[in-house]
Amino acid sequence: MSTPHSRRGNTRQRIQDVALGLFSEQGYEKTSLREIAEELEVTKAALYYHFKTKEDIVISLFEDLRGPIDELITWAEAQPRTLATKQEVIRRYGASLRDAEPLFRFMQENQATVRDLAIGNTFKERMHTLFGLLREPDAELTDQVRCLTALFSIHAGMFAMQNLEGDPEEKRKAILEVATELVTAANPPNRRPARPDSAQTVSP
Amino acid sequence: MSTPHSRRGNTRQRIQDVALGLFSEQGYEKTSLREIAEELEVTKAALYYHFKTKEDIVISLFEDLRGPIDELITWAEAQPRTLATKQEVIRRYGASLRDAEPLFRFMQENQATVRDLAIGNTFKERMHTLFGLLREPDAELTDQVRCLTALFSIHAGMFAMQNLEGDPEEKRKAILEVATELVTAANPPNRRPARPDSAQTVSP
Amino acid sequence: MSTPHSRRGNTRQRIQDVALGLFSEQGYEKTSLREIAEELEVTKAALYYHFKTKEDIVISLFEDLRGPIDELITWAEAQPRTLATKQEVIRRYGASLRDAEPLFRFMQENQATVRDLAIGNTFKERMHTLFGLLREPDAELTDQVRCLTALFSIHAGMFAMQNLEGDPEEKRKAILEVATELVTAANPPNRRPARPDSAQTVSP
Amino acid sequence: MSTPHSRRGNTRQRIQDVALGLFSEQGYEKTSLREIAEELEVTKAALYYHFKTKEDIVISLFEDLRGPIDELITWAEAQPRTLATKQEVIRRYGASLRDAEPLFRFMQENQATVRDLAIGNTFKERMHTLFGLLREPDAELTDQVRCLTALFSIHAGMFAMQNLEGDPEEKRKAILEVATELVTAANPPNRRPARPDSAQTVSP
DNA sequence: AATGAATGAGGGTTCATTCAT
DNA sequence: AATGAATGAACCCTCATTCAT
Numbered sequence: 121m122s123t124p125h126s127r128r129g130n131t132r133q134r135i136q137d138v139a140l141g142l143f144s145e146q147g148y149e150k151t152s153l154r155e156i157a158e159e160l161e162v163t164k165a166a167l168y169y170h171f172k173t174k175e176d177i178v179i180s181l182f183e184d185l186r187g188p189i190d191e192l193i194t195w196a197e198a199q200p201r202t203l204a205t206k207q208e209v210i211r212r213y214g215a216s217l218r219d220a221e222p223l224f225r226f227m228q229e230n231q232a233t234v235r236d237l238a239i240g241n242t243f244k245e246r247m248h249t250l251f252g253l254l255r256e257p258d259a260e261l262t263d264q265v266r267c268l269t270a271l272f273s274i275h276a277g278m279f280a281m282q283n284l285e286g287d288p289e290e291k292r293k294a295i296l297e298v299a300t301e302l303v304t305a306a307n308p309p310n311r312r313p314a315r316p317d318s319a320q321t322v323s324p
Numbered sequence: 325m326s327t328p329h330s331r332r333g334n335t336r337q338r339i340q341d342v343a344l345g346l347f348s349e350q351g352y353e354k355t356s357l358r359e360i361a362e363e364l365e366v367t368k369a370a371l372y373y374h375f376k377t378k379e380d381i382v383i384s385l386f387e388d389l390r391g392p393i394d395e396l397i398t399w400a401e402a403q404p405r406t407l408a409t410k411q412e413v414i415r416r417y418g419a420s421l422r423d424a425e426p427l428f429r430f431m432q433e434n435q436a437t438v439r440d441l442a443i444g445n446t447f448k449e450r451m452h453t454l455f456g457l458l459r460e461p462d463a464e465l466t467d468q469v470r471c472l473t474a475l476f477s478i479h480a481g482m483f484a485m486q487n488l489e490g491d492p493e494e495k496r497k498a499i500l501e502v503a504t505e506l507v508t509a510a511n512p513p514n515r516r517p518a519r520p521d522s523a524q525t526v527s528p
Numbered sequence: 529m530s531t532p533h534s535r536r537g538n539t540r541q542r543i544q545d546v547a548l549g550l551f552s553e554q555g556y557e558k559t560s561l562r563e564i565a566e567e568l569e570v571t572k573a574a575l576y577y578h579f580k581t582k583e584d585i586v587i588s589l590f591e592d593l594r595g596p597i598d599e600l601i602t603w604a605e606a607q608p609r610t611l612a613t614k615q616e617v618i619r620r621y622g623a624s625l626r627d628a629e630p631l632f633r634f635m636q637e638n639q640a641t642v643r644d645l646a647i648g649n650t651f652k653e654r655m656h657t658l659f660g661l662l663r664e665p666d667a668e669l670t671d672q673v674r675c676l677t678a679l680f681s682i683h684a685g686m687f688a689m690q691n692l693e694g695d696p697e698e699k700r701k702a703i704l705e706v707a708t709e710l711v712t713a714a715n716p717p718n719r720r721p722a723r724p725d726s727a728q729t730v731s732p
Numbered sequence: 733m734s735t736p737h738s739r740r741g742n743t744r745q746r747i748q749d750v751a752l753g754l755f756s757e758q759g760y761e762k763t764s765l766r767e768i769a770e771e772l773e774v775t776k777a778a779l780y781y782h783f784k785t786k787e788d789i790v791i792s793l794f795e796d797l798r799g800p801i802d803e804l805i806t807w808a809e810a811q812p813r814t815l816a817t818k819q820e821v822i823r824r825y826g827a828s829l830r831d832a833e834p835l836f837r838f839m840q841e842n843q844a845t846v847r848d849l850a851i852g853n854t855f856k857e858r859m860h861t862l863f864g865l866l867r868e869p870d871a872e873l874t875d876q877v878r879c880l881t882a883l884f885s886i887h888a889g890m891f892a893m894q895n896l897e898g899d900p901e902e903k904r905k906a907i908l909e910v911a912t913e914l915v916t917a918a919n920p921p922n923r924r925p926a927r928p929d930s931a932q933t934v935s936p
Numbered sequence: 937a938a939t940g941a942a943t944g945a946g947g948g949t950t951c952a953t954t955c956a957t
Numbered sequence: 958a959a960t961g962a963a964t965g966a967a968c969c970c971t972c973a974t975t976c977a978t
Binding site for chain 4: 554555556557558636637638639640641643644656668669670672673674676677680681684685688689691692694698699701702703705706710713
């Protein structure tokens, strides 16, 4: 079962798994290919048979995420730009994240690295597109911030709350609830009477 | 002004400045001491005259922040645990961040690194303490999330909004406003009617 | 014509062609088997089906040249050691070179490599034998140099003149003419009145 | 005298010496920095203190040659374009070569490498300039070949004759003599009667 | 006739760090 | 207050080669 032979055929997958684990645990730069190879009990050179560079491993990891998020964007763009749609975007985005938690942890904690990893920009764009789907361009600044915060609370929340007591699934729900609230508040039904209570920013 | 002579005596400071700049621009691991030294037009060895290790430079950077935040904590702990106090905590925290923006950007984008940098834990604890000052331990999970999100929106918002149009100072204000709202919502005056309507925040 | 099917049976030849092309373009060490395989759209392992080692590919290339040159030597040794014979040696040698230009370019530009490639010595010996056929052992040093230069001008000339304007075939002719002149000058008909002006080398 | 201490200050020079030795003995690609470092009893990293890259070592070696050859070119360009000048060019060029024999051997035997070493082109240009100083642009093709051959015989001759018996200095003289002859033959005094007899060079 | 998967050795390069001066 | 010279460890990556299939 675990002889060199029986492993054939799934090495690529195993590399991805181990790499993601280590990258998200220790950071990208601090994880060496030697380390990955050792944990897999293969040689570094074996990694290079499956991936052209270290960066290529990361790229392949991101590819798994691309699909779901692109689908989400495509779906949202086809919907009417209503509050209900936006709330559903939040919900679905949260679901995507749950399935890709380690990868998001990696992104979250290695932003400086991801930033110039080429794939990084791709992702930033996706985020910006999502943001564009939630906000109204002519809305007040505070509303824009609400939408952004909604998005980020999903990202950050997941990891920040790991230390907190409580059932993970319930925490997830709570995060989504708050994010939904934020989006809701940012998209008032009538649009004119810009939340009477809201900040003293505009209006007399 | 910038002759070798006029630099006398402030090299330590200059190292910190350049290091912080590069760390927050490129990330900690990707910034080498050689790079720092070159930008300062001194030798690497000179850095070691002023700092014992690379990590020591980071530590010294964090020290500038320690004071203000410790003061904030001390102050808050001496206040009554009211909503007003919590709102003031948010306000003051936001102010601290503005003064230390590059350092926070560095923290934000190099979490994986900062995490095992010893000083990292110190900071995490501070954050946790701040969090403890905002939340009510027996509050509902969503309220806890609100407080956490308030804190994070201050962190993340600053950088995420750099791409957004608009006057920086106004954006800052908007972020603080949303954060304040979140804390406010998380600390309802009466405590019973756990806002089902949410967001509408204040009201009599 | 170039479908996988039509290639059947001539892979060995194709490897040689591509290898020679790359070796002479980029040098032996800088050309990897991966590169050769990729250009042929086969796997590296396929190369090993046809050749035992990388060096073996080179050896096989040289083998094509061995024949013609050995014939030339055999022929020359059977002739009377006259000037006419020597001139014909030059002519024939030049002809061999034209047919094997890339291989000679490879030799010329990778001497350091060829030198310890085993086949290298074989070739050096052939060259020395040719040299022996042109020169008179008891001739003056300058005459020996003339013969050597004749040989080299054929080698080097071909490549050095690539940058020069002019019809390739005419350039070839010009090179051969000069080489012939050199050999002629090195083998004076009478032998005694060794160019009165020439070096003070021998003398009575 | 040979303690780590007494070596101080001349390491750079020692690296150049050892590197040139090994490069010209074994070839550039086959000489590893480890090898150079070991022969010097320093670490590879020490090499990088003195030279930015492996290529940089080669460049530094070529720099020693640049001066003399540039001087030669400058001098020649200031002279009248007579046969005597050209003969003197050959003489001086030969002298330069003697002082830089190992480097020329390296160039000669690693052309494929030198070709894409950046400095390689620089040198090729110098050679072309020298060639331009010897030949008459409107001369017949054979005369052009004579000039080129003159230049090459100096290069190649040096190494090719190493295997030949005889005093090195005398061999050098012989080579120069032949090269001079070639240049002389390529620049007939009267210019019209394009020597059909050639080679007999001098004559009264 | 050729592939897929892997290896072991080694490549050049960079790093944080040290220490005598 | 700072330098010049060097180290040791590690890095990512590439190579020629092997072998079961």
